[in-house]
Structure formats: structure tokens, C-alpha cells
Amino acid sequence: MSISEELNIVLGGLRSAVPEITAALIATTDGLPVAHSLSSGDPNRLSAMAATALGLGKRICETYGGGEFKENTVSGSEGQMFIYSAGGKAVLGVITKTGGNVGLIHLEARDAASKIATILNRGM
Template identity: 30%
Template sequence: MTEIPPPDSLTGILASLRERVMGVSESVLSTVDGLLVVADTDTVHPESVAALAAATLGVGRRMAETAGVGALREVVARCGSGHVIVVAVGDRALLTVKGDDGLDLAAFQRESPATVEQLTKALASDVAH
């Protein structure tokens, strides 16, 4: 029997996003410098995703600064059979989401701010303890 993580734990927050948004299949939470914090994955190598998310954020931030369009919120890669989305979680963390070709991007856009807020609070409480 698979144990369901509590909804306020980092893993529980990632699992909740997968349950609320059709097409979200895996997710990785990492630091902005590419270190793995926690993962909800089956097929991807989470440490590699964490490192690549940091590089993606760096390039995305540079592009946003150069274009003068404000602070970077997320980077979306639409691929042949799905999506990869990297979302800033405050100044110190990144959420990387893998979605299949049927990913509901509108639902992701609606749900991701609450997920980012939950992750930010959970990370802050971990630092405080």
C-alpha cells in the first residue's frame, strides 16, 4: 500500500499539484543553484532535472532582463510529447513540472500560484526549525 504524504509536506504539495492539474506527471523542487530538495518522479532523474532547472532559470532571467519585460515568473518548454515548466519559488527555490501532451496549461496557470505559496511557506518553516 502506498503511503500518501501529508498535504503540508513538500512531497504532499507536489503530489497535490499532480492530482489537481490534468497532465502533470512529475515534479522536482530544487534550490536555485541546482541542488535537489524533493521530487515526485517516476521516470526522470531528479538530480539532473534540478541542475538543468537552475541553468534554465539563469537563461530565462537574463532574457527577461535583456528584453525589459520584468521579473521572470516561469519558463515553459513545449516539446514533441509534452511540456517542461520551471517556476520560481521565491528567490531560493525552483519548481520543475513535467507534463504530458495533454497538460492543461490553463489549469496549471490557475493552480501554480497557490502551489508556489504553499512551497514557500513550507520551505520557510523548515528553515525556521
């Protein structure tokens, strides 16, 4: 099975586990899309923004002495985007409807981010 297929399985499993997830993407830390399940929106633009948010989160953690960056959240009136570090090579972006079970979203997305890191570390 190819790396791309493995990553798409992880994204599919994440979306199946949490019905409130409307889209998910994996991008490199440079902002290039690797895999996504977007039905709308530009994966190139969202990948670049997710990587930028990851970089900003890392810098904020460094500045205030918060240790290693793990995740951040962007909340809007109609939904949220959760951004997770997926090892040193990638970022996982998860887009949800407003009012989702944040605990379940974090639980499943953190697990997915760990799987993504393992797949990419093995394949690169």
C-alpha cells in the first residue's frame, strides 16, 4: 500500500469516527498539500494556512516557554479548524461544524496525527 493510500485511510477513519468533521487535510510543514478530504475550498490555500498556523503556534510556545507545540484552534461563527502537529514533517487540519464534541474531536485527531507522523517517518 502506498503512503498516499495509508494517509487517505487515516483521514477517512477520522471523518468516520467524528460525524461533525466536515473536512480534513494533511500538509507538509512548508504548506504543500499531501492528502485531503475537502469537498469544497482550495486544498493548496488551506494547507498553506494550516502550516502557517503551525509555525506561528510553535513560535508562540517558544516565546512564552510553553514547550513543544501540540495544537491550536481557529473558531468562527460557523465552524472551527483544529490544527495539530503531525510529527516534524506534517500538519493535520480538521474542519468541523460549530457545536461538535470537542473532546472527541481532540481524542480522534490526536490519534490520527500520531498515525500520520508514523506513516511519514517510515516513508520519508
